[in-house]
Amino acid sequence: MQFTRDIKMADVIHINYMLLTILKRFNIPLGFGDKTIEKVCRSHDVNTDFFLEIINSFHDKSYFPEQNLKAFSLELIVKYLRNTHDYYMLEKIPEIEGYIEELIQNCVTENKPNLSMLKKFFTDYKQELNEHIKKEDEMVLPYVLEIDKAYKNNTIDKPLYDKIKNYSINDYEDEHENVEDKLFDLKNIIIKYLPPLQNKNLCNTILIELFLLERDLNDHSRIEDTVLVPKVDQMEQELTKMYESDQG
Amino acid sequence: MIRDKLHIVLVLPNIMESIAIKKLITDCGIIAGFSEFPDIHQLIHYLSNHSPQYIFIHQSKITPENLDNLNMYNGKSESLCFIKVGESQINHTEKLFRHVLDTQKNENEIMKQIVHIFEPVQPATRLIEATGLSQREIDILKQVALGMTNKEISEHLHISMHTVITHRKNITAKLGIKTIAGLTIYAVLNNIINPEDVEM
Incomplete structure (x- = not known):
C-alpha cells in the first residue's frame, strides 16, 4: 500500500513501526491523536510531500518515486541526509556500543576475550562509517549545495566548472560498499560462530539492532544513489554545457 | 575439524x-x-x-x-x-x-x-562443529588472518594467484564472512591462529 496525506499518522506507525525512526529524523514527536499525516507535518513545519515520498520509499522497496523525489529541492534532501547521519553516529552506533560493553561487563566465562575482539571489530566499523559520513558531510553535501545554488542562479564560474571536471558526483556512488560488508560479517559471527552467551536477551537485542541498522543504511544509500546522484548529475551536465557555450 | x-x-x-x-x-x-x-x-x-x-x-x-x-x-x-x-x-x-x-x-x-x-x-x-572447510582452505584462511596478501600466500604455499583467489571465494561462500577482519575473528575463535599472532 501507499501512504497518502489523509491517512492518520497513528495508523502509519501501526502499519509499519520501522517508520518510527523516520519520524524522529523529521523531529516529529509522538502523541498525534487522530491527526492526519498532512496535519502533523504542517504543525511541525515539515514538507508533507517530501515526508510522504520518504516514508513510502522506506515502506515499500518496489515503490521508488524517483521522479517525485527529484522534484524536491536539494536543500531539503541534504538536510534530511544530514539528520540521518547524525542519527547513526550520535544515537544508533553509541547505543549498540553500549550494549556490547554491557555484554563484556556481564561476562564471567572464557568468552570474554572473544567479546573484546568483537568490540574491537565494531569500533573499527564505527571508524570506517564515521570517515565515510564525514566525507559526505564535509565534501559531498557542500558540493551538492554549491551545484544547487549555481543551478538556481543560472550562473557558473570557472572554479566551479573546474571542480565539476575534477570531481563528479558519479565518483561518489562507488564508495558505499565496504562499510556494508563489515556489518554483514558482524551479524554472521554472532549468529554462527561465537560460543553461546549467558545473556541471551542482550545478545538478541544487539543482533536485532544490527539488522535494523543494516536495513536503515541500505535504504539510506538507496536514496543517495537513486535520487541525489542522478539529480546532481543532470545539473552538472547542464551547468557544464552552459559554461562551455558561454566560452565558445 | x-x-x-x-x-x-x-x-x-x-x-x-x-x-x-x-x-x-x-x-x-x-x-x-x-x-x-x-x-x-x-x-x-x-x-x-x-x-x-x-x-x-x-x-x-x-x-x-x-x-x-x-x-x-x-x-x-x-x-x-x-x-x-x-x-x-x-x-x-x-x-x-x-x-x-x-x-x-x-x-x-x-x-x-x-x-x-x-x-x-x-x-x-x-567450540563449533564441522566448518565444512577443507584442509587447504584452512591453510589459506590462516595466512589471510595473519595479514598476508594474495601474492604472499601464493608464494608461501607454491600455488598460483588464481588458485588463492578461488580458495578465498570459496571460504567466504562457506563461512558467510567477507572481510579480512571478520575472517580473522573466525580464525581465532576456531584456534586456527592464536590471538597473540594478530593485532586485535
Whole structure:
C-alpha cells in the first residue's frame, strides 16, 4: 500500500513501526491523536510531500518515486541526509556500543576475550562509517549545495566548472560498499560462530539492532544513489554545457 | 575439524538441579553429551563399560560404602574428574573429588566455579562443529588472518594467484564472512591462529 496525506499518522506507525525512526529524523514527536499525516507535518513545519515520498520509499522497496523525489529541492534532501547521519553516529552506533560493553561487563566465562575482539571489530566499523559520513558531510553535501545554488542562479564560474571536471558526483556512488560488508560479517559471527552467551536477551537485542541498522543504511544509500546522484548529475551536465557555450 | 563432544555424567537428587546444572554448563560454552543416574550403584554399573570425563555427584548420594566402590576409579585416568555438588558448608575431605560445586552461591559465583572446573578442557572441544572447510582452505584462511596478501600466500604455499583467489571465494561462500577482519575473528575463535599472532 501507499501512504497518502489523509491517512492518520497513528495508523502509519501501526502499519509499519520501522517508520518510527523516520519520524524522529523529521523531529516529529509522538502523541498525534487522530491527526492526519498532512496535519502533523504542517504543525511541525515539515514538507508533507517530501515526508510522504520518504516514508513510502522506506515502506515499500518496489515503490521508488524517483521522479517525485527529484522534484524536491536539494536543500531539503541534504538536510534530511544530514539528520540521518547524525542519527547513526550520535544515537544508533553509541547505543549498540553500549550494549556490547554491557555484554563484556556481564561476562564471567572464557568468552570474554572473544567479546573484546568483537568490540574491537565494531569500533573499527564505527571508524570506517564515521570517515565515510564525514566525507559526505564535509565534501559531498557542500558540493551538492554549491551545484544547487549555481543551478538556481543560472550562473557558473570557472572554479566551479573546474571542480565539476575534477570531481563528479558519479565518483561518489562507488564508495558505499565496504562499510556494508563489515556489518554483514558482524551479524554472521554472532549468529554462527561465537560460543553461546549467558545473556541471551542482550545478545538478541544487539543482533536485532544490527539488522535494523543494516536495513536503515541500505535504504539510506538507496536514496543517495537513486535520487541525489542522478539529480546532481543532470545539473552538472547542464551547468557544464552552459559554461562551455558561454566560452565558445 | 570434527571434535569429540565431552561426556558428562550427573548423579543428582532431582530434575530441577539437573536442568540447572546442564544449563549452566552449556552457558559456559561447553558442548557436551549428558548421562544421568539416580544413584551411585547405577553409576558404577555404567562406568564398567563407559569412560566419561566429568562426573557430578550430589553430596546426598554419597555413603561410606559407595564411596569405597568409587575410590577404585580414583587416579585411574587423568581425564576422569569427579565433582561433588552440594549446598553451602559442603565438606571436602574425600580425595576422590577434584572439585566441589557449591549450589548455594549466586549465579555469577557458580558460573566461575564451572569455568574453573572445565579449565583443562581445550578450547577446541568447546567450540563449533564441522566448518565444512577443507584442509587447504584452512591453510589459506590462516595466512589471510595473519595479514598476508594474495601474492604472499601464493608464494608461501607454491600455488598460483588464481588458485588463492578461488580458495578465498570459496571460504567466504562457506563461512558467510567477507572481510579480512571478520575472517580473522573466525580464525581465532576456531584456534586456527592464536590471538597473540594478530593485532586485535
